[in-house]
Amino acid sequence: MDRRRFLKTGVSISAASLFPASLLTPEALAAVPESFPKPMTPTLDGDVKEFQISVDIHQQEIVPGFKFHTLAFNNRIPGPEIRVTRGDKIRVVFKNETELNHTIHWHGMYVPWRMDGVPYVTQMPVMPGKTFVYEFVAEPYGTHFYHCHWGTLLHMQAGMYGSFIIEDPDDPIRKQFNYEREYTLIYSAHDVNFIRKELNTMLDRMKERMYLMKQGRFDKERFATFDTKDELVEAVENGYQPPYAINRRSPSELPQPNWFTVNGKSYPMTPNLLIKQGENIRVRLINAGTEEHFLHLHGHDFWLVCDDGVPVPQPWQMNTVRLSPGKTIDIMIEGKNRGIWTFHDHDTRRVTNNGLYPGGNLLALVYEDTPPEEMELNPMAKKMGLNNLPIVALDE
Amino acid sequence: MLKYFILVSIIPVLVVGAAGQVVAEVAPEIQLGARGVMSLNTDIINDQVTNAVSDYSDTDLMVGFRQKMYNRFRGQLVIGFQFPDAESDLGQVFFHQTFIKIEDQFNILKMGRSRVKTTLFDFPTLRDDDALLLTTVLNPFSDGQNSEDHQYGNVLEYTHLFGQRYQLQFHAEHFRKVPEIPGAAETDFGLNALGFVLQYRVPETQRWNRSLIQSVSIGSNNFVTNRQGFSSEYDQALKNFLFGFVVNLKPDPVHFWDLRSQTIYNTGFAELRGIEKFSDLARAEAIGNYTSIRYLYRKMERPTLQVALSGGYKNFPNTIQPTELFQVASNLFYRIGQNFDVGLQVQYKGFSGDLKRMYGDDMMRIQFSLIYSIDQSWNNQFDDRESLLNLEHGYIP
Numbered sequence: 001m002d003r004r005r006f007l008k009t010g011v012s013i014s015a016a017s018l019f020p021a022s023l024l025t026p027e028a029l030a031a032v033p034e035s036f037p038k039p040m041t042p043t044l045d046g047d048v049k050e051f052q053i054s055v056d057i058h059q060q061e062i063v064p065g066f067k068f069h070t071l072a073f074n075n076r077i078p079g080p081e082i083r084v085t086r087g088d089k090i091r092v093v094f095k096n097e098t099e100l101n102h103t104i105h106w107h108g109m110y111v112p113w114r115m116d117g118v119p120y121v122t123q124m125p126v127m128p129g130k131t132f133v134y135e136f137v138a139e140p141y142g143t144h145f146y147h148c149h150w151g152t153l154l155h156m157q158a159g160m161y162g163s164f165i166i167e168d169p170d171d172p173i174r175k176q177f178n179y180e181r182e183y184t185l186i187y188s189a190h191d192v193n194f195i196r197k198e199l200n201t202m203l204d205r206m207k208e209r210m211y212l213m214k215q216g217r218f219d220k221e222r223f224a225t226f227d228t229k230d231e232l233v234e235a236v237e238n239g240y241q242p243p244y245a246i247n248r249r250s251p252s253e254l255p256q257p258n259w260f261t262v263n264g265k266s267y268p269m270t271p272n273l274l275i276k277q278g279e280n281i282r283v284r285l286i287n288a289g290t291e292e293h294f295l296h297l298h299g300h301d302f303w304l305v306c307d308d309g310v311p312v313p314q315p316w317q318m319n320t321v322r323l324s325p326g327k328t329i330d331i332m333i334e335g336k337n338r339g340i341w342t343f344h345d346h347d348t349r350r351v352t353n354n355g356l357y358p359g360g361n362l363l364a365l366v367y368e369d370t371p372p373e374e375m376e377l378n379p380m381a382k383k384m385g386l387n388n389l390p391i392v393a394l395d396e
Numbered sequence: 397m398l399k400y401f402i403l404v405s406i407i408p409v410l411v412v413g414a415a416g417q418v419v420a421e422v423a424p425e426i427q428l429g430a431r432g433v434m435s436l437n438t439d440i441i442n443d444q445v446t447n448a449v450s451d452y453s454d455t456d457l458m459v460g461f462r463q464k465m466y467n468r469f470r471g472q473l474v475i476g477f478q479f480p481d482a483e484s485d486l487g488q489v490f491f492h493q494t495f496i497k498i499e500d501q502f503n504i505l506k507m508g509r510s511r512v513k514t515t516l517f518d519f520p521t522l523r524d525d526d527a528l529l530l531t532t533v534l535n536p537f538s539d540g541q542n543s544e545d546h547q548y549g550n551v552l553e554y555t556h557l558f559g560q561r562y563q564l565q566f567h568a569e570h571f572r573k574v575p576e577i578p579g580a581a582e583t584d585f586g587l588n589a590l591g592f593v594l595q596y597r598v599p600e601t602q603r604w605n606r607s608l609i610q611s612v613s614i615g616s617n618n619f620v621t622n623r624q625g626f627s628s629e630y631d632q633a634l635k636n637f638l639f640g641f642v643v644n645l646k647p648d649p650v651h652f653w654d655l656r657s658q659t660i661y662n663t664g665f666a667e668l669r670g671i672e673k674f675s676d677l678a679r680a681e682a683i684g685n686y687t688s689i690r691y692l693y694r695k696m697e698r699p700t701l702q703v704a705l706s707g708g709y710k711n712f713p714n715t716i717q718p719t720e721l722f723q724v725a726s727n728l729f730y731r732i733g734q735n736f737d738v739g740l741q742v743q744y745k746g747f748s749g750d751l752k753r754m755y756g757d758d759m760m761r762i763q764f765s766l767i768y769s770i771d772q773s774w775n776n777q778f779d780d781r782e783s784l785l786n787l788e789h790g791y792i793p
Contacts, residue, residue, distance in 0.1 A: 057789045059789070068792065069779075069785040069789055069790075069792065196776075196783075196785065197776065200601075200779070200784050200785055203785070203788075204601060205697060207604045208649040211604050211648075212650070217650075222696055222697065241696075247733060247734065248696075248734070
């Protein structure tokens with residue numbers, strides 16, 4: 001039995017059985033770009049590229065039948081991709097449309113320190129209804145991302161992140177691997193119960209604080225904000241009870257993520273990577289969440305080519321890559337093994353939706369030139385009314 | 397035969413499923429509410445002073461279970477008990493809450509034992525029944541031995557919400573009926589009251605957005621009695637009408653002032669011209685008002701100090717002997733820990749006409765209290781209807 005015929009028998013269903021049968025229809029192929037971050041088109045002010053970004057509260061449907069309230073840049077998760085050329089002068093006009101405080105931090109980029117987006121360290125928070133303008137030069141080359149740095153534990157897992165790609169006309173990776181197509185995958189993990197509770201709490205608190213701020217009644221202790229560490233120490237000595245004190249907050253459990261997304265969606269709505277036999281594709285992996293991911297590609301090795309945006313001196317051949325929180329990793333995949341292959345977190349706790357496998361950050365590398373006859377089913381499956389491999393299966 | 401087959405086939409499946417041994421279990425949200433109210437009372441009645449070392453009535457414990465249904469509804473079961481007044485005839489423990497509620501965004505159906513709609517909102521008193529004769533529509537089937545008869549009953553309620561702030565509620569109840577033969581058990585649990593409430597109410601989460609009106613409500617409670625000499629149910633019905641409002645005098649997050657007032661008009665039975673016993677008090681024509689002004693100081697975004705001054709007056713215009721009741725009450729609560737308060741309350745009640753025979757000329761009560769209450773939930777899975785996210789950013793079922 002040759003390999004193609006072996007596949008036809010359907011023995012190897014398990015890996016591929018999780019993906020929709022319509023993957024290779026023209027409609028499905030046309031929709032693939034929609035599942036990746038869309039680059040924004042800047043306006044030009046002289047030689048400055050200007051981007052408009054706002055944040056508002058949004059309802060995100062991670063998978064059909066489950067949606068939750070969250071935050072979103074420009075009403076989408078992830079936020080729009082900023083894709084510029086190394087050395088470009090960048091201006092980002094950030095408008096806060098929520099009743100919460102926010103900033104934007106440019107993760108991995110060499111921005112002036114007052115543009116770094118850390119509240120109370122480099123800037124005051126961007127308050128409700130306010131606008132802040134970030135200006136910097138796009139450096140260094142590579143895959144980076146941006147995210148909110150206010151209430152980071154909540155705001156990042158609540159969707160406030162987006163990719164920031166700095167290209168180089170003399171791209172060393174393109175020279176080495178000669179690719180045309182590339183994809184950005186942004187990973188995150190969400191404790192939706194934590195997000196809901198904390199967002200409600202913060203909205204409630206901010207309504208009260210905004211009322212007082214409008215009247216000029218800012219109180220350092222009420223707002224838990226001090227000029228110096230010494231001032232905090234003195235306040236505690238004088239009877240101030242900080243928010244973390246046992247009598248103001250009992251020990252609280254840290255968030256326990258129960259949804260895992262890639263580009264804002266969980267399986268089976270995760271994006272798929274398209275490739276053709278003989279083609280090289282570049283995949284930019286960004287971890288904007290709090291969990292570690294061990295991403296494994298079936299049927300292939302790939303090349304790790306950039307780490308935190310920096311080209312590695314010698315590409316590293318592997319089939320499982322560790323993607324820690326805050327990291328970006330670029331990999332090159334060579335189209336050498338036609339078919340449909342899963343690409344998933346091998347810590348399979350993250351391949352779940354609300355605790356149920358399969359789900360989470362499970363996606364596929366799809367060869368567009370896979371012949372339909374290779375996806376045929378056995379007679380039993382046909383009797384069940386199924387059409388052909390691969391199939392959406394939610395209760396494996 | 398087919399019906400029989402379906403019956404015998406399905407029942408075991410339901411039972412096994414309900415036991416959680418076959419189907420995956422949906423873990424509910426678990427809610428726990430508890431309130432302890434301990435007070436040292438000094439009563440001065442007709443110039444005679446008595447003390448109660450420890451009064452713990454109104455102390456209660458409730459547990460709730462809540463989960464999403466297969467459709468857009470949510471379901472909830474609440475079971476709770478409290479310790480009634482010592483002299484009540486309810487025993488040591490009274491199950492005041494045992495109900496099931498089903499709700500979606502605009503509809504609420506509630507069935508079981510619960511708080512009845514005999515008042516439009518709560519007043520700032522130490523215990524719920526401190527101003528019962530003025531704040532609550534009285535149960536005409538009660539003998540007045542306890543306050544729970546007027547506050548709790550077996551209820552069937554349907555509420556429809558129009559948008560976020562208007563709601564219309566129809567309610568029917570079985571109020572506890574004290575048997576005419578002393579010591580006999582109650583045997584008739586049919587509905588003996590019905591009514592409605594129409595309310596405009598700003599959700600609690602949006603309190604800082606509103607400069608003046610918190611709520612305005614009208615309502616009606618009608619009891620189907622055995623009024624002698626009348627045959628139609630309309631004539632036999634004892635009709636009460638309620639009107640109330642709560643306004644923000646100063647909606648300030650630190651120094652908050654509000655005022656609430658409720659008027660109850662009991663149409664009464666015209667033939668009742670005197671008050672000799674409690675059921676007469678509940679059935680005689682009466683008009684009463686109770687009003688409270690409250691100051692709340694919130695330090696560090698938490699309540700710290702509350703001071704309230706309340707007063708009420710009730711008149712019985714149809715009694716031969718002019719009969720009135722008035723009450724003033726003032727209290728102060730100081731928070732010494734999360735949900736832990738120290739309180740002091742002073743109240744004075746004066747009676748005239750027929751009420752003197754029942755209650756004396758006047759009575760004064762001074763109470764020093766410790767109060768601890770908790771409201772916790774675990775395994776949270778979905779949001780409340782009136783959360784800020786659901787109100788202001790689109791409702792998620």
